Amino acid sequence: MRIALIGFGSVGRGIAEAIVHKNLDLTVSGVADSKSGIIDPAGIDMRAVLERKRETGMCGEEGISAMEIITSADYDLLIEVTPTDARTGEPALGYITAALRRGKHVVTSNKGPIACAYHALRTLADEHGVQLRYEATVCGAIPIMQALENGLAGNDIRGIYGVFNGTCNYILTRMADERLTYQQALLEARELGYAEADPTYDVKGIDAAIKLVILANTVWGLSTTLDDVDTTGIDAVTSDALELAEGQDCTIRLIGEIVPGKEILRVSPRIIPKSHTLVVSGTLNAVMVDTDMAGKVTFIGKGAGSSETASAIISDVLFIRDHHVKRT
Numbered sequence: 001m002r003i004a005l006i007g008f009g010s011v012g013r014g015i016a017e018a019i020v021h022k023n024l025d026l027t028v029s030g031v032a033d034s035k036s037g038i039i040d041p042a043g044i045d046m047r048a049v050l051e052r053k054r055e056t057g058m059c060g061e062e063g064i065s066a067m068e069i070i071t072s073a074d075y076d077l078l079i080e081v082t083p084t085d086a087r088t089g090e091p092a093l094g095y096i097t098a099a100l101r102r103g104k105h106v107v108t109s110n111k112g113p114i115a116c117a118y119h120a121l122r123t124l125a126d127e128h129g130v131q132l133r134y135e136a137t138v139c140g141a142i143p144i145m146q147a148l149e150n151g152l153a154g155n156d157i158r159g160i161y162g163v164f165n166g167t168c169n170y171i172l173t174r175m176a177d178e179r180l181t182y183q184q185a186l187l188e189a190r191e192l193g194y195a196e197a198d199p200t201y202d203v204k205g206i207d208a209a210i211k212l213v214i215l216a217n218t219v220w221g222l223s224t225t226l227d228d229v230d231t232t233g234i235d236a237v238t239s240d241a242l243e244l245a246e247g248q249d250c251t252i253r254l255i256g257e258i259v260p261g262k263e264i265l266r267v268s269p270r271i272i273p274k275s276h277t278l279v280v281s282g283t284l285n286a287v288m289v290d291t292d293m294a295g296k297v298t299f300i301g302k303g304a305g306s307s308e309t310a311s312a313i314i315s316d317v318l319f320i321r322d323h324h325v326k327r328t
């Protein structure tokens with residue numbers, strides 16, 4: 001299967017590393033970052049691309065754009081991993097739309113277009129008989145979409161609760177455990193590559209809210225937008241508040257909740273007992289799905305990071321390769 005890879009930041013690099021180091025039987029025929037691109041129908045040497053990116057900051061040549069690759073290169077599946085714009089979904093929305101219109105499968109980690117235009121993109125994919133998958137948009141390495149789609153198929157999903165933002169969880173953990181200030185912990189999270197390009201998305205709860213929108217629209221077929229989510233971030237949480245919680249054997253976590261039956265769609269910092277299932281450390285995410293047959297099922301795993309997000313992307317790619325691409 002031939003791949004076009006658009007976006008070569010932390011996630012793009014993680015995908016390239018996986019393609020280099022694992023025998024995945026994938027041929028990359030186009031790669032672009034924000035400044036450059038490369039097209040080769042015979043297959044691009046991803047080891048060389050990784051090296052060029054490290055040395056020059058560019059994955060290919062100036063003058064070859066992402067859109068040119070998407071609209072003219074020869075590929076079966078677009079991997080779209082450019083930074084998120086939560087309000088417009090662009091430029092990723094344009095990239096994904098162009099690929100679907102060409103009848104190409106799309107796998108993305110980009111929350112913007114899925115949160116802004118899920119139903120339109122789904123319709124476009126269906127009209128062209130191709131797959132649109134976005135496991136990496138919610139909770140990084142946790143295969144929550146697969147679990148909801150397949151593992152828990154047949155269950156009525158009553159609600160979904162959890163820790164959906166690794167950066168906030170990291171900051172709260174470091175503030176409580178190491179007595180770091182909010183600013184110090186945020187700086188660490190940025191340096192480690194967990195935070196969004198614009199970290200206000202993380203700390204103001206917007207990133208978690210986007211993930212709730214994606215889940216609500218996918219799982220329950222709703223048409224919610226970011227404005228429907230009652231959102232409070234962690235930027236006002238102080239070390240004193242964490243210490244106070246500590247004194248009661250509790251801690252503070254940024255919790256997202258969707259309970260359509262009760263019209264709850266909310267992200268907010270909550271004081272919860274340290275022994276609670278959703279109290280996880282560092283960049284871990286935790287998602288509890290409340291179902292009618294299976295009861296409560298909780299998933300815990302890394303919610304951010306290069307190889308962790310690449311794991312979700314690669315699983316979507318291989319799912320499409322094995323279920324939807326005819327082998328010749």
Ligand code: HSE
Pocket residue numbers: 137139140164165166167168194195196202207303304305
């Ligand atoms: N910035 C996000 C987080 C990345 O910290 O959870 C994964 O969506």
